[in-house]
Amino acid sequence: MLDLAIRGGTIITAADRFNADIGVKDGRVTMIAADVGEAVEQIDATGLWVMPGGVDGHVHLAQPTGDGTVMADDFESGTRAAAAGGTTTVLPFAQQIKGTSLRACVEDYRKKAEGQCHIDVAFHLIVTDPTPSVLGQELPALVADGYTSFKVFMTYDDLMLDDGQMLEVFDTARREGALVMVHAEGHDAIRFMTKKLEDAGHTEPYWHAHSHSRIAEREATHRAISHAELTDVPIVIVHVSGPEPLEQIKWARARGRKVFAETCPQYIQLVADDLKGLNMDFEGAKYVCSPPPRDEASQEAIWQGLADGSFDIFSSDHAPFRIDGPGGTGKDNPRARTSFKWVPNGIPGVETRLQILFSEGIMKGRISAERFVELTSTNPAKLYGLYPRKGSITIGGDADIVLWNPEATGTIRQENLHHGPDYTPYEGLEVTGIPQQTILRGKTVARNGDVTGPLGAGEIMSRDASGRL
Template sequence: MHDFDIAIRGGTIVTASDSYRADVGIRAGKIVAVAERLTSAAKTIDASGLLVMPGGIDSHVHLAQPAFGGPMMADGFETGTRSALAGGNTTVIPFALQPRGQSLRAAVTDYHREADGISLCDYGFHLIITDPTPSVVQQELPSLVGDGYSSFKVFMTYDDLVLNDRQLLEVFSAARRCQALVMVHCEGYDAIKFLTEKLEQEGKKAPYYHAVSRPEVVEREATHRAISHGELIDVPIMVVHVSGRQAMEQIRWAQQKGLKVYGETCPQYIALTADDMKGLNMDESGGKYVCSPPPRDHAAWDAIWEGLTGGVFQTFSSDHCPFFYEGSQGKKNPKARTSFKWVPNGIPGVETRLPILFSKGVAEGRITASEFVALTSTNHAKMYGLYPEKGSIGVGFDADLVLWDPKRKEVLRQEIMHHGADYIPYEGMQVTGFPVMTLLRGEIAMEEGKVLAQPGQGRFLKRRISPYALPASGRAAASAA
């Protein structure tokens, strides 16, 4: 009789707080021992020369999302979660989107049909509220939070998603009542519409002008407005996919003031620039890089690193939003060639998130391996109600682990990816540090680039209310009473 199902031996364990040499013992999908030397295991994995880290948690991905008559998304749960595992991730949190005029609860039920029995890794759902009717905010939302959907996202732009200021205040108030964490996409809708129409009138329709139509000031203004609404209601907010200095400094200002405002950023904001959208002589190939907010410039990269190293950003997510490049559903579809505003908006990235941050962060000396773990796993688990089952290495945690070769050099390219999209925006980028094995609840889910997990192996995760969602003060805001 063996003490452990699996012993991972000889590796360097890295958590958000520490790094040390130890073995990990796994039994029944859980970590049951962390010790200097473990033997008596049914299976031994040699991790000599490798880092043993908690599996990545990507808390901002889009999978199998309805297109509202637009292009089809390139990843459902099968290909999207296969790609996640290949990149060293063990949990993803995509979004159950409420179409306008429909029930939020029905949207969640429909989304489960896309995921349950299909996902290869563990998953939870955020909600997206697009139609905050009284029944949605007073009945459906509190009920869903109680059922384990403890966070939701709102948008300050996009025709099909935007909420006006009054609606934002209503949903912020509802979030305060039921202690849900609010994620906010901060870009000013009217300013973008105005700039887009002006650019089109001037004949500036190539993909590059997507960035011109959404300058940093538009993101800054919306970020400040979201922070102000959150302060008025006394509710924490998470500002997602921050692209540069101006929005980052708004969040830092709020944090220094003592407001519970959190920040998230993504690989595209340390690895791409707006110039990538120029393509070849302003042709449509620049559409490969169209996402919102758009990548900025090299000075913005410096600002993002300032936010990452200075504690402004709690999480580093992919905002994986995959579309095809070729074909009638792709970024080169006939309608997209008439204006940048029709280019499918989003880029794939769940599989490349960890290698890009490790390479540019740890390998290049900007952050420590422990900071990497915090930004890619532990903080996600704590922020979104998955801790202490997920997000660290210790007795009692799920055995969600990634074995990482910190010295391995790899060139990112489409041919080694596992997603459904037909391109990656990081083609040809060399990285240092790469996952060699991913374990999901003690099962080897990926080894040397081959995904071994099967559809349905991933479990749905009911998430508890996060301490990050609790108001900063005890006062009862009038609009939240």
Template sequence: MRFDTVIRNGTVVTASDTFVSDIGIKDGRIAALALGLTEADEIIDATGLFVLPGGIDSHVHLDQPSGDGIVMADDFASGTRSAAIGGNSTVLAFCMQEKGQSLREALKVYHEKAEGKCHVDVSFHLVITDPTAEVLGQELPALVEDGYTSLKVFMTYEGLRLRDDEILATLDTARRTGALVMVHCENEDAIRYLIGRHEEEGKFAPKYHATTRPIAAEREATHRALSLAEIVDVPIVIVHVSNREAMEEIRRARQRGQKIAGETCPQYLMLTADDLDLEGLDGAKFVCSPPPRDKASQDACWEGIEQGVFDLFSSDHCPFRFDDPEGKLNEKGKRHFRWIPNGIPGVATRLPILFSEGVMKGRIDINRFVAMTSTNHAKLYGMYPQKGTIAIGSDADIALWDPERRVTLTNELLQHGADYTPYEGLELRGWPVRLLVRGQTITEGHKLRSSEPSGRYQTRQRSKLVAAHPRS
């Protein structure tokens, strides 16, 4: 057989195996795994490189409005460009339902935002902010059938949060339809109470974002979300877990027999609340929710990665510009931390950080790296085995990693829309030196090969986590 492309002599890594092989690519798919493949239009020499499934980042915010005229720093063009630079071949972004809006209307808006702009493949989770009888009874079941098989609900943020009865109703629809629900767990009422006390005491600096969102507020909400899921009898994903106590809630729910997926993010390994207390107002650059905690929480999150409490390592990329009057440090945010938009950039740094800090430092093996950054995302969000692995018939979404490449992170390198990275100056070992999406080279070195976007929208099956679970 003559291939379009052959990747020669690399060390191929999946979530379970590591082996030296050539990869033959035909029509965007992997057509052969063997040694000695030579007949191809293009030969890529991968000697000395790891050949991994492209990263899948299943938690990315792009081009979402944040109220108050605040604008996100990445649209689908710049956000997916940065994703590609960081070795990702697919991102799952959020489609935000506005209050009073139907899900179909919301999807129309987000498909228009993404259409023709993406450099990697994309798919949408639906954020449910207005779970009316019509939305849950009619729209959502039809949309799950159409391949929109995952949702996110918020227990925090004024205007976004759902009450417990609304979460139960949403979980119930998920159970009936086979959708997978991601839950943002923080107790909004406790946070509001603490913000009130901080205001009485005249505490308005960025660092108080962390003290008004304590571990107990995350642990309590995590416990509550897990209890609500148990009552409905439906699997859920606990997203962006920041500390040991929330992890222990997940462990206990699993011991009770619940099917739960857990996610953590680079910020909970690499940052602490002290970063919010930098000179001037620079701490605002690190404001995200849940907030980064302390060294003990970082160690706990590493333990969760090593021991399998976490299935997913995602970026929660949510970029704002620091120099923008309608960005991270707007006039209101300068006066009071509660108006600093939540979220930090990270779609390009997620994989290199876990590769360097996790694999190269011997905390996890490279198969676990692949599982946590690609394979599990594909399985949990209904894209496996089309995506998330290197196997015959799978999309040729492939990242070539040079484990010896040393990189000092700079904002410029990342090619996102934000004007800073929380990881400026961080020294890393290992970098994705080439990315293919469906067989086509998207990045080489630290550059996009073409400015022409060729990403596609990916419809999805039901999650592996719900597939084996009783519906009705």
């Protein structure tokens, strides 16, 4: 007998939409048919859309910051929030601390996650100190162990690599068959604009968007692509904010380069003017992230890219901080009041990612439901080596399933969210389409906004080769 039967719903995958029942045994989908027979547990999904669980390929949880601030989500709260929002797999980053072993950092990070996850987790790496031993020994061994993607930064003093280091990392990734994720913003251009703005007395959070300019993002995107072309390695340009970097990606693809593109909710829902706050006040710090939101024309370019296939994945880039962190550990810390450059970069979004794209995309006719699944589940699972176990509703795959009520409406409110921060940048946004039930490997972990699954239900996974779509 089956463990679970989901009956009467409309199944939507990246490729199909049809009415059928789903049978689950031992955490896997074993039957998809008009009638799957008897089961221990039965769910009536009549009137609901049955979609694969979300795969969020870009989240930051329990990550060190280096400046005294503290991320507001650990694995428990971050994965709890993800489950409530319809996500069943997240990929956070094990960050190397400069001067230390990458392997040791990965092992320490894994210990933080063990037994603390409500949903499944797999790790990317962040390489900040590519020493000969890291490139020659640690990275190859970690890739062989299933850590098949790693991220590099082109800005931030404590994270960035110079061009020579990037080329060495890219070359190692090519040799080992790994995928490189790139935060593409030009550090020197940002530093130049920051000094000019501060010298002119422009220190409020609003000016962050001017210091992290479109030009800095466009130039760095082109430079990263050039490095990837020289070393013949696939890369992902993450959190693309507007048409300028997207044009560079399209240019590279036209030349046959394997360049993937990611965007995020902030670039379809927020604009730079949000950083003004109520009246050029510190309220604008709630919206400080990098790259920053741009303008309405940029939003339209992002929507066009989501619709026409220019973007491969839609991630949250969940980077959670409290505004009022204890002991000055949040966005409103003493240094942040002196200049925008000290405001911690990042906004929460792991719980609201799917609702925003569902409501603003599917329900407003900008993208199809199938494209929604492709962007938020199937493509990230494929790109990061988790498919077909994750990312689809298919025989033999994990029974990670979300039941959506496309007719239900609601309003995003901080008081209803499950994450660690004390705010959401999407406060008051009205949405249509609610994830009614989140199922992880055949077990319900969230229902009607309440997380019901036990702590520790999530597994830490290794992955197959990344970079394949």
